[in-house]
Amino acid sequence: MSFSIKAIIIYSHNGKIREIPLRENGLNIITGKSKTGKSAIIDIIDYCLGRGAFNVAEGVIRQKVSWFALHLIRDQEEVFVARNNPGPGASVGAEVYLRRGKLESYPKLDELQKNITADALQKFITQFAGIIENEHRPETGTRRPLSANISHALFMCFQKQNTIASQDQLFHRMNEDFLPQAMKDTLPYFLGAVDEEHFLLLVEQEEVAKLLRTKEAAAAKVISTLDISKTRISRLINDAKRLGLLEQHIQPDQEDIIDHLKSLAEFRFDDPAYIPDFGETISELRFQEKNIQQTLGQLNHDIRAAKEFLSDQTAFSREASEQASRLKAIGLFKNEPENPDVCPICESTLSSPTPTVKEISQSLSEIEIHLREVHKESPHIQKYMGDVEGRILEQTEKLRGVQSELRRVIVEDERLRSIQNQLIERARFIGRLLAFLELVEPDAETEDLDGEISSLRQRLEALRSRINSDDTTAKMEAALNLIGKQMTSYSNKLDLEHSGSALRLDIRKLTVVADTDDGPIPLNRMGSGENWVGYHVLTHLSLHWWLRKRHRPVPAFLVFDQPTQAYYPSDIVDGSIEQIARDDDRRAVQSLFELMKKACEDIEHPFQLIVLDHAHLRDEWFGKSIVEEWRGDKALIPAVWPTLSQLSE
Known part of the structure; x- marks a missing residue:
């Protein structure tokens, strides 16, 4: 047994509560003029039952409502579920409030705090509807397995205004990608062709x-x-x-x-008997070799510099001696020249003045000092060069020793590596051998x-025989045959094209088919809008007749939005049947509601038929079925409710 809706509850931004009570069984009519919010009822119910998107049209409802809620009932178990209004321009709200148990009164606005996620809500509603663990597994393997949930069940519970009058779309949301296939996959479970044992x-x-x-x-x-x-x-x-x-x-x-x-x-x-050092000794010897070579390089540089210095010193000494010899001629002059600008010998005018005797003597004295210094430093340089050459010989001999040891160690290391590689290869061989012996010797x-x-294999064959796909197909055909008979019976209550023909539900194409003497005629080739609405209504009523008869886990409610739209003029005021001009159209509207009334009597309880429409018939039973009438100032949302911007002013 599944659940029905006890009430729809709406909260304003200032905490006011609008309650729309519904009868748990039978016909519930919400009638009224256009643009009063009737069509939003399906989107509100769908949203509160776990749908990801919030599809209420932009306008008054999005501006004036803070939370939407449903009061659900199944047997004696009650559930209150509420979701926040995401507001203008938004597609989904993030807050969900869930409360289980009998409700004496509805929570106040400030009590509505998030206590469950949207995903968890869908799982809960799926379980609350009685949908058990299930999984459809496609035979072709081109699609992933699919588990039926509340979203799939709701395909059979809503008939929006644009769907109920469609010649191409029989079920809710079948214009969305992948959903038609999802419905085909889950219908065998919902119709009872497969059960929990399956x-x-x-x-x-x-x-x-x-x-x-x-x-x-x-x-x-x-x-x-x-x-x-x-x-x-x-x-x-x-x-x-x-x-x-x-x-x-x-x-x-x-x-x-x-x-x-x-x-x-x-x-x-x-x-x-030996443990190779994996090149550490070689590395150390190469390091020593490098250091000795660097030392030799430095010593060779030093001795070259010393030799160059000594060579430069010798050249300086020679040049200075020559200068001294020339300057000693100063002794020939006893007196200073009378005119330094005239040569004292040839009396010609000089370009540069002749140095004085004093200046020449001073230069000679300086040269002699430098010569004495040079002669004093030469023995030291000679000794330094001898020391460096000795160190060069010492380092050269040391280098020969290191290089000799390096060659010996390299040869030894190669020998050790060869031994080690053989040990490793043997170990690998033993590993392969053990793996082979494990394979050839069964445990x-x-x-x-x-x-x-x-x-x-015997056990698997037994299971396959119990899950006989032919048996599932036979059960599915039996269910569809009985639903088709009920559809045919209901069609006799309406004046439709092909009424009285054998009707059936084609689940491969998700449409209605009338089997006539001229062959099968699908819904999209049946007459006009009046026919499409009529076949939608009788098909879904017949479907719920079967679902309730078999106690299937589909919510026990069905919502029709504007089933009489094809008959009433666009400027409808009070919805009276007299506003319909043609007699046959008035009879068609009357017959349509009488069929709904009869179906509610035929279908096992609990079953709740919610009709959102303009019509207001004069019949007493129709008046008793009205739960809300929105005309004049009455509507889904009270006009006095403020918007958020008005509250902030």
Whole structure:
């Protein structure tokens, strides 16, 4: 048994509460003029039951409402669920409030605080509707498995104004991508062609099939191993001989070859008498070599500099001696020249004045001082050069020793690496050998694979017979046949084109088909808007007749929005039937509501039919079915409710 709606509740921004009570069973009519908010009822219900998007049209409702809520009931269990109005321009609200248990009064606005996520709300409503764990698994494998939830169930609960008069779209939201296929996949579950036991068997079947695949893979592995073992044995024998682990006369085709391989698997490596340092000694010797070479380079640079200095000093001494010899001629002059600008010998005019005797004597004195300094430093430089040359010889000899040791260590290191590589290669060989022996020697788990595989195949076949797809198809056809008969019966109450023909619900194309003498006629080839509305109404009433008869987990309500739109003029005022000009149209409207009244009597409780329409018939039963009438100043949203901007003024 699923749930119905006890009331729709709306909160203003200043805390006022607007309650629209509904009867839990039977016909509920909300009638009124256009633009009073009737069409928003479906979007509000859909939103509060977990839909991700909020699709109420922009305008008064988005501006004046703070929260939307539903009071749901199933048997004696009650649930209050509310969602905040995302406001103008927004597509979804983030706040959800959920409360379980009997309600004496509705929560105040300040009590509505988020206590559940939108995803968790959808899961809760799915469970509250009675939808159990289920999963449709496409046979082709091109689509992922799909679990039916409340969103899929609601496809059968709403008929919006643009849907109920459509020739191409029979169910709610079937103009959205992927949803038609989702409905086709979930209908067998909702109509009862598959039940809870079916899904439990599917899970068991998957587990058994998975285990069977594992066992079959293990058996195939054993067979494959036996097929390739000869080639691998030959390769292992050759590798063992190459590594010195096996004598050369051993052949792969010997009867006891496995025993030989098993003995090799027990091979133990002796510890080597030496431990290679992996190049550390070589690195140290190369470092010493580099340092000695750098030292030699510096010493050679120093001795070159000393030799250059000594050479420069010798040249200076020679030049200075020559200068001194020339300057000593000053002794020939006893007196200063009378005119320094005239040569004292040839009496010619000089370009540069003749130096005085005093100046020449001073220059000679300075040169002699420099010569004495040079002669004093020369022995020191000679000694320094001898020391440097001695150090060069010492470092050169040291370099020869290091390089000799380096060559010896490199040879030894290569030998150690060769030994180590052989040990590593032997270890790898033993590892491959152990893996091979594990494969060719079946353990306890693989010894009885054939018996286990046979048992699992029998079990899987038994499960498949219990989940017979033909049986599911037969149940589906039976359900659709009975629904089709009810559709045909209801069509006799309406004056429709092809009325009285055998009607059926085509779930492959999600449409209504009339089987006539001239062949099948789908909905999109049936007459006009009046026919499309009539077939929508009788199809959904018949569908809910079956759902309630079989106690299926689809919400126990159905909402029709403007089913009489094709009959009333656009300037409708009071919705009276007299506003319809043609007699046959008035009869059609009367028949349409009488069919709804009869269906509510035929369909097992709980069932709630909510009709949002202009019409207001004069029949007493119609008046008793009205729960709200929005004419004059009355509407879904009271005119006195303020907007947020008005509250902030």
